[in-house]
Amino acid sequence: MVAYKSVPLFGGAIVSDLPDHFADVSKLREVPDNQEVWIDKDGFTSIIFDITERVGGPGTGPEIDGRALTTHLEELVGGDIDTTKVWNTAETEFTKLDGKYPAYTLFATQSPKVGKSQDNSSPDFTAIFTTLIRLEKLNTDILITVNVPHIQGEYDEEDIDLELGKQGKLIGDAVEYSARIWDSFKIKDWDLFGHV
Template structure:
C-alpha cells in the first residue's frame, strides 16, 4: 500500500523532510531533547528519530574513519545491548539536496533482546519485541563539526508481524522493514537544510 507523505519542518524549520503522514510528532505528547525530533507511527511501533550530535572523531581517513564513526554511534544508541546487535549491511547513501562532498552512510542492523526470565511478569514478556530492526543513517558535516543521525526503529512484536516473512540472512525483510526502507529512501530524497546556522547551536 503506497504511503502518503507530508513535507515536515524539523528543528523550527531549519530542516525540511518528507515524513509519512501517519507519523505523529512525539514532542506534542512528551518532552524531547532540543537536539532531537521524534516521530512515531500512530498505527504501529515504528519511530523515526533525528538527532543532531557532536561529530565523532574516529581514527583513520575517509570511508574507514566514517565507518568507525557509524559503529560508535550505533554502540551509543544500543548502549549495554551492543552484544545483541547484528549489522546486516552498510552502504554509502546519496542525499538529493546535500552537496555530494558530504559523506552519508546507512546501515541496517537488528537488536535482539536478552531472553526474559520465565519468572518475569507475563505482560513484560508479551510486550518485549522479538527483535528491533534499525535503519541508521549518518550525515557527516565536517565543517559544522556535527553528525546528524537519522534512526528508524522498527520493533517486531510477536503477533504484530508475519514471522515467515522476515529472514534478513535470506534477504527477506518483511513488511515492517520494507516500509522503513521506503521511509528512509524518502528522507534521503527530501532532506534539505534551510538554515545551516542550526548546527552552530549544538
C-alpha cells in the first residue's frame, strides 16, 4: 500500500497529498514559478501542478471546458499530438474545492513517432492523466498531470491492453495518485492567483 504525505505547493498556497516516495524536482533543478514538479524516486512517473492563464471563451460547460482540456493537451504533447490517443475524459470532483469550480480529467497515451531513434531509455509509450480545474473568475486554469512513461523492461507488457481495459500496475498506481489528489487538493491562499 502506498504511503502519502501532505505537501505544501506554491509556498503553501495549495496543499495536496502526494506519494511518500516522490521527490521535489526543484531541489535538483530549476522549475518555473508556475509549476510544481514531483518525480518518483523509484521509477519514472512524474506529477506536475501547473498554474496557467485560462484558455477558451467565457462561460463553462462540457463543450467549452472540453475544448480547453484539448488545447492544454496539445500544448503538453507539442508536435507529438498525431501520436497521442485520448482514451476518455470525465468530470472530476475535488472533495475540498467548492463545486462551483468545474474540473475534468483526460486519460491519453502518447507513443514515440515511428522512425524516431529508439534507445533503451525511450518509452514504448507514456500514459498521461491530465486534470483541469477551471477558475473562470480568476482567469486561471490549474493543470495536474501524472505522466507515466512505460520503458521496456520496467513494466509487464502482458498486463496492458488498453482496448480491453487492462491498465497494468503503473497506470493503476497513477489512477490511485490522481484520486488521492482529487480528495486532498486544497487552495489555502487564493491570493496566489492575483486579484480580480
